[in-house]
Amino acid sequence: MSTLDAGLIDRFIEVVGTKNALTVEDDRTRYTEENRFIFKGVTPLVLKPGNTEEVAAIVRLANETGTAIVPQGGNTGHAAGAQPDESGDQIVVSLERMNAIREIDPQANTMVVEAGVILETLQQTADGQDRLFPLSLSSQGSCQIGGNISTNAGGVAVLSYGNTRNLVLGLEVVTAAGDIWNGLRKLKKDNTGYDLRDLFIGAEGTIGIITAATVKLFPKPKGRVAAFAGLASVSDCLALLQQAQALAGKSLTGFEFMPSIGMESVTHAFETVRNPLAGKHDWYVLMEISSTRSEQDAMEMSESLLHDAQEARIISDAVVAQNESQRQAFWEIRELMPASQKMLGGSIKHDISVPVHLVPEFLERAEPLVHSVDPGARIFAFGHMGDGNIHYNVSQPEDAGDDWYLTKRELINDPVHQLVVAMGGSISAEHGIGKLKRDLLAETKSPVELEMMRSIKRALDPNNIMNPGKVV
């Protein structure tokens, strides 16, 4: 299938050695399949370089021969950004073997990690030094930090600690020319020219390959208290958020909202999971308050907040986790939302954001748009309320067939995304663009912005070898 010359393939294999190159079809599936199974990629070759010099040698060869390469981390993305296309001419470069933790410096609160380090390993290593690496998302057991950085991953700790972008101090990058840029800085302040770091973060491997990073560590909170609340409306969720931020400021480290359909699905699908509250509610909020002072301090803040919110009739009911296993049980409910939604059949997803205070308005305006397409469609909206980031997913009606997803997808996507744009929102809050939303990006961005992105792409990757067909 591939039109790549066998001699050329051999030259690429030579860089990493035969045992670090996959050429047999079966071996390569996990590098070509993507999360949503919408696109089917094909590749003649998966390369697994063991160090930065090998990555640079691969890119130089690709540049010299005009061969397209696709950098890949844990391949857990939701936007089809890390798979080859269908041509069979794109070579996958997996960073998985570059998984060393080069340095951990608890005094500087930094760690230098290679791109292939699994996020969970990074978290655990920091924890072992009594430090926190706050990035936290459901695929953390298999996603890699290089992919997290290349997609500027979000997750459940953004509210207090920011996106991945905010957790990175420096980068090591192999440029599209095959040069190595050592930008592994540990500085809080550095105003020396253009911000290349932030340009590579979130660029999804289209202008270079991130091979290592200096990441920030944080003091581990001394206390962390989770609370679970039932509420009557999204407006009440917003009111609770504002009250929590006013009281706890940056100590509010998590604020997730979930719909009643989510609670029903998750308790139905997973026998061990139960609703922490006695009654049913239209909305649920999982919120977490952390204290740098003490467990008691976090508990006092949480209780004082819930007391005030109950007085103000913002929440109907609430419960505070009394120990670590209860805290984890609360989070499990949130983390199982996507899996439980899968049980409801086909799902049309939107990873969108709006200004935080407009979340209720967005949900109110989006609902009739969805139901005018299909009155039986089940809206399953949840996510990172504190960031204005809604996973605005729509499950098929109970009686719908397997083709529902395909026939309704565009009909529902289009008005939802138009509403997002009209409300000043983002059509990809945390999952990125990849191949999935490349056309949507072109439709929703201004020509001025698109042209600047394309100019940068042309300037930094003139031969268009870096993950072509993605983002821009």
Add this chain to the structure above:
Amino acid sequence: MSTLDAGLIDRFIEVVGTKNALTVEDDRTRYTEENRFIFKGVTPLVLKPGNTEEVAAIVRLANETGTAIVPQGGNTGHAAGAQPDESGDQIVVSLERMNAIREIDPQANTMVVEAGVILETLQQTADGQDRLFPLSLSSQGSCQIGGNISTNAGGVAVLSYGNTRNLVLGLEVVTAAGDIWNGLRKLKKDNTGYDLRDLFIGAEGTIGIITAATVKLFPKPKGRVAAFAGLASVSDCLALLQQAQALAGKSLTGFEFMPSIGMESVTHAFETVRNPLAGKHDWYVLMEISSTRSEQDAMEMSESLLHDAQEARIISDAVVAQNESQRQAFWEIRELMPASQKMLGGSIKHDISVPVHLVPEFLERAEPLVHSVDPGARIFAFGHMGDGNIHYNVSQPEDAGDDWYLTKRELINDPVHQLVVAMGGSISAEHGIGKLKRDLLAETKSPVELEMMRSIKRALDPNNIMNPGKVV
């Protein structure tokens, strides 16, 4: 002097109208002089556009005719980034008339401001809505937010709130082609392609002109307590910082250090200023703790911290401000450091940063380098310890003449900057590059990084009309 054609000048004037264009020599001085009086700029024309469309029309004309333009805010920068060169062929575009606050949205915690808004006006407007805009620096009475953003300004609140970069959600920019990019977003999360916002922030007007911005507001702390401590060494200052961060986390909103020579100069030069501590100390720390809960909470944190630090013999003496005027008096000492240093005569300055925990090591290693050039040179190092940002200034010996600065500047600059680079630091932590450090940038950055910057400059400003001769 200028070789610009009179007809061309008239075309530029036509865009803004005669009364918004300065052509008489005397009028233009404040637009051509720079802070340090090292460079003498000349311009035939200062334009003061009144809106974004006028800025765009100016840039289009400049692009069409290959005329160099120099965007300018309050002209308070320390790196000669906002003045024309000596050719007389560069036109200054002052944003001062674009000083509208377009929107303030306390619920969203955002404000949309035009580039020419004075920083202090912005702070006060936020304050009037019970919100905090934390950017705070000594020139806030005259610097403009557009300049702050274009230089990614630092200041005294970076420790908790970050640089200007971290305070900006969206931008409106006139590109070098004269197009208007409306990127005035209010989103906490937006993963849609390359991070153009962060590229323009800190680019010092070399790839476009920032005309407006959406900035973040914060809840106003309910309590804010300043403490002033005397310490025996910089290592003790670092130990105090670490203790304060462990206890207060993000509630530690300020941590500045000053040397004994600073306290002596400032109390000597300004009669109304007095040392808050009874005795003399080798080092002083001004530290501020803010609470989103209450004044009492901030006070308790401060006292508990100082108690622990005194127990651990980290601090020799300390006093907590008992009211707002005492708090301001503490800050005045810090803010008068540069002015008091001026009284000591010529000064060779370095705006550098190193990883925070290396501040003591840097000072220890830099001292013999300076004194080997001139044993009488007086090291006057102060600044934002919490960010690793040292204003490593060197005052002339007491008996030195007026030529000291010129004869010693390079001899002292070179080894100091070499040490900074060797320690993984930045040669411009917060002041930017401008014209002052353009050559130094080329000497200290890797060729790979420089070439990427130049590629971006060429791609976004192919005719090199945007602030040429600055940064790259």
